[in-house]
Amino acid sequence: MPDVSGTSLAQPSIETRASWVVAFLAVAIMSVSYGAPLVAVVALKPIAADLGSARSVPSLAYSLAWLGTAVGGLIMGRVAERIGVRWTAGFGALMIGLGLVVATGGSPWRLCLGYGLLVGLLGNGGINAPLYIYVSHWFDRRRGTALALISSGQYVAGAIWPSIFELGVAELGWRRTMVAFGLFAAAVVLPLALLLRRPPASSAPAPTGGAERSSGAVLGWPPGLVLGLLAVASFCCCLPMAMPQGHLVALCSDLGIPAAQGAAMLSLLLATAFVSRQLWGWISDRIGGLRTVLAASFCQASALTALAFTQDETGLFIVSAIFGFGFSGIIPAYVLAIRDLFPAAEAAWRIPILLLCSGSGMAAGGWLAGIIYDHFGYYAPALATGIGFNLLNLALIGTLVARQRRATLRPALA
Numbered sequence: 001m002p003d004v005s006g007t008s009l010a011q012p013s014i015e016t017r018a019s020w021v022v023a024f025l026a027v028a029i030m031s032v033s034y035g036a037p038l039v040a041v042v043a044l045k046p047i048a049a050d051l052g053s054a055r056s057v058p059s060l061a062y063s064l065a066w067l068g069t070a071v072g073g074l075i076m077g078r079v080a081e082r083i084g085v086r087w088t089a090g091f092g093a094l095m096i097g098l099g100l101v102v103a104t105g106g107s108p109w110r111l112c113l114g115y116g117l118l119v120g121l122l123g124n125g126g127i128n129a130p131l132y133i134y135v136s137h138w139f140d141r142r143r144g145t146a147l148a149l150i151s152s153g154q155y156v157a158g159a160i161w162p163s164i165f166e167l168g169v170a171e172l173g174w175r176r177t178m179v180a181f182g183l184f185a186a187a188v189v190l191p192l193a194l195l196l197r198r199p200p201a202s203s204a205p206a207p208t209g210g211a212e213r214s215s216g217a218v219l220g221w222p223p224g225l226v227l228g229l230l231a232v233a234s235f236c237c238c239l240p241m242a243m244p245q246g247h248l249v250a251l252c253s254d255l256g257i258p259a260a261q262g263a264a265m266l267s268l269l270l271a272t273a274f275v276s277r278q279l280w281g282w283i284s285d286r287i288g289g290l291r292t293v294l295a296a297s298f299c300q301a302s303a304l305t306a307l308a309f310t311q312d313e314t315g316l317f318i319v320s321a322i323f324g325f326g327f328s329g330i331i332p333a334y335v336l337a338i339r340d341l342f343p344a345a346e347a348a349w350r351i352p353i354l355l356l357c358s359g360s361g362m363a364a365g366g367w368l369a370g371i372i373y374d375h376f377g378y379y380a381p382a383l384a385t386g387i388g389f390n391l392l393n394l395a396l397i398g399t400l401v402a403r404q405r406r407a408t409l410r411p412a413l414a
Contacts (some may be wrong), residue, residue: 001339003072003237003368005254013141013389014140014200015140015141015142015276016137016138016200017056018138019138019139019146020146022134022138022196022197022199023138023139023146023149023150025133025148025192025194025195025271025340026135026150026153026195027149027150027152027153027156028128028136028152028192029089029127029131029139029152029159029189029192029193030127030128030131030151030152030153030154030157030329031090031153031154031156031157031160032157032184032188032189033093033123033124033127033128033153033157033185033189034124034153034154034157034158034183035157035160035161035165035181035185036065036096036100036115036119036123036124036181036182036185037062037065037066037115037119037124038157038158038162038165038266038318039100039161039165039174039177039178039391040058040061040062040065040103040107040111040115040160040247041062041162041168041182041245041246041247041249041266042161042162042165042166042169042246042259042263042266043058043165043174043177043248044058044059044062044246044249045253045259046173046174046176047061047111050109051106051108051111053108054370055250055370055373056367056370056371056373056374057108057111057112058111058370059246059247059366059367059370059371060111060367060370060371061103061111061113061114061115061116061337062110062115062346062366062367063246063362063363063364063365063366063367064116064120064363065115065119065120065124065363066114066242066359066360066362066363066366067116067120067360067362067363068115068116068117068119068120068121068122068123068124068125068328069120069121069123069124069125069128069274069359069361070125070355070356070357070358070360070362070363071120071121071125071356071359072120072121072122072123072124072125072126072129073125073129073130073352073355073356073359074129074349074352074353074355074356075125075132075352076088076092076125076126076129076130076352077129077130077135077241077348077349077351077352078348078352079126079130080126080130080133080154081348084196084198085091085127085130085131085133085134085193085196086193086194086195086197087193088126088127088130089126089130089131089189089193089196090189090190090193091122091126091151092122092123092124092126092127092189092193093123093127093140093185093186093188093189093190093193094186094190094321095118095119095122095123095126096118096119096123096182096185096186097121097182097185097186097190098114098118098182098265099114099115099117099118099119099122099123099182100114100119100178100179100181100182100185101178101179101182101270102114102118103115103178104174104175104178104179111374121165121169127189128355128359129192129351129352131150132147132150132151132330132335132351132355132412133347133348133352134196134199135150136335136339136347136351137162137199137200137344137347138199138200139326141191141269141285142285143284143285143336143339144281144282144283144284144289144292144332144333144336145278145281145282145284145285146281147281147332147335147336148277148278148280148281148282148284148329148332149277149278149281150332151277151331151332151335152273152274152277152278152328154270155270155271155274155277155324155328156270156274156349157270158245158266158269158271158273158274159267159268159269159270159274160267162182162249162263162264162266162267163260163263163264163269164290165181165263165269166259166260166263168180168181170347177403188407189280206377211283217343218341219341219400219403219404219407220403220406220407221403222322223342225333226341227338227342227350227353227354229396229399229400230337230354230400231353231354231357232357232396233293233393233396233397234331234334234354234357234361234395235357235358235360235361235364235394236361236389236390237293237297237300237327237330237358237361237390237393237395238330238331238357238359238360238361238362239361239362239364239365239368239386239389240281240300240301240304240365240383240385240386240387240390241300241327241330241361241362241365242361242362242363242364242365242366242369243304243365243366243368243369243382243383243386244269244307244320244323244328245266245269245270245312245366245372246303246365246366246369246370247352247366247369247379247382248262248265248266248269248316248320249262249263249265249266249295250262250373251379252265252313252316253312254378254379255311255316257313257316257377259272260386261313264317265316265360266320268317268321268324269320269321269323269324270324271273271324272320272321272325272328273324273327273328274325274328276324276325276328276329276370277328277329277332277339279329280296280328280329281329281332282300283295283329284329284333284336287338288337288340288404289333289334289335289336289338289339289340289341289403290333290337290340290400290401291401292329292333292336293329293330293333293334293337293397294394294397294398294401295329296326296328296329296330296333297326297330297390297393297394297397298326298394299322299325299326299327299329300323300326300327300330300390301326301387301394302322302392303319303322303323303326303327303388304323304383304387304390305323305387306319306322307319307323307383308380308383308384308387309321327345330389331355331413332400334358335351335354335355338350338351338354339351356406361389365386368382368385369382
């Protein structure tokens with residue numbers, strides 16, 4: 001079986017104990033920074049009621065946080081390669097704190113400004129993509145496992161924070177909860193970011209899995225076409241991915257299920273994602289990034305379909321866990337696919353482009369679900385739309401997997 005990890009077993013590994021130390025530091029940073037968008041998810045109905053707006057307004061703020069993170073990563077990824085990730089992540093921590101304070105200003109535009117510009121573009125934008133790139137430079141043998149680990153920080157946040165935010169909103173109100181968490185995030189993430197140091201020098205082995213660098217082709221196609229298909233596919237799978245994460249608590253409330261139970265479902269969904277993401281990382285180190293995306297996306301589509309037909313509390317808990325298992329393997333597998341198919345020197349701009357499109361999908365999904373809900377008054381049409389985008393993703397990734405298989409078999413048949 002061909003080696004799809006992108007590293008020959010004969011080469012000395014760059015992995016050391018320090019590699020895992022920085023990976024766990026990245027997990028700790030993301031587990032706090034990704035709590036910021038979840039305040040708007042848990043408090044979606046109180047925010048909408050307090051501001052006298054439709055649900056699409058706090059949904060838009062949540063979506064702008066994701067879009068800002070994606071766009072900011074495109075810029076901050078290159079900045080971090082020049083000045084060091086500790087400075088972009090530390091700056092991001094301060095911006096998250098400031099953004100949550102601004103978001104409590106009492107008007108829809110302040111809410112969107114705080115989340116989109118400060119929490120997203122300048123905050124998590126300086127943390128998310130730079131940390132993906134940074135950690136990928138510390139690993140060669142177990143890169144898929146490491147990427148799955150650090151991306152799990154988002155799901156650690158989801159497992160921990162929603163229930164705490166639910167209590168905070170009930171006791172203190174959504175504004176005080178936002179401000180308190182903003183101060184906490186800045187105080188914790190900033191010192192952790194300062195512990196990050198420059199990655200080791202790497203021999204940067206040539207990519208495998210179908211990349212023909214002598215001819216400039218990837219999977220037999222122009223590199224830009226392959227990256228474009230990956231980017232579109234990532235948008236199409238992340239749009240439905242965001243719908244349950246952004247609206248599960250509100251969906252439960254509409255079905256007569258207490259908000260505390262909805263927050264518990266969200267925590268279960270993201271806790272399951274954290275645990276299963278480690279399994280997906282192990283799988284991706286063995287079958288490669290593209291095949292892992294295909295398998296995980298199929299699981300996500302199946303769970304989203306089940307969610308559209310589930311109305312009772314027990315069923316929603318079960319489907320939430322299944323959905324968490326499915327979608328958790330997708331994003332780190334995309335990053336691994338970029339590292340499999342393209343040279344390491346191009347990671348600083350190819351990975352942020354991919355994350356820009358996936359983050360845009362997350363942004364569009366949360367906002368679109370709110371818009372469709374406001375139009376129809378229930379969530380089934382939004383979930384059906386998400387399923388359609390997921391099927392398109394499966395078609396695109398399936399095409400690339402077929403090309404990769406053909407490119408891998410061609411030398412063996414020669």
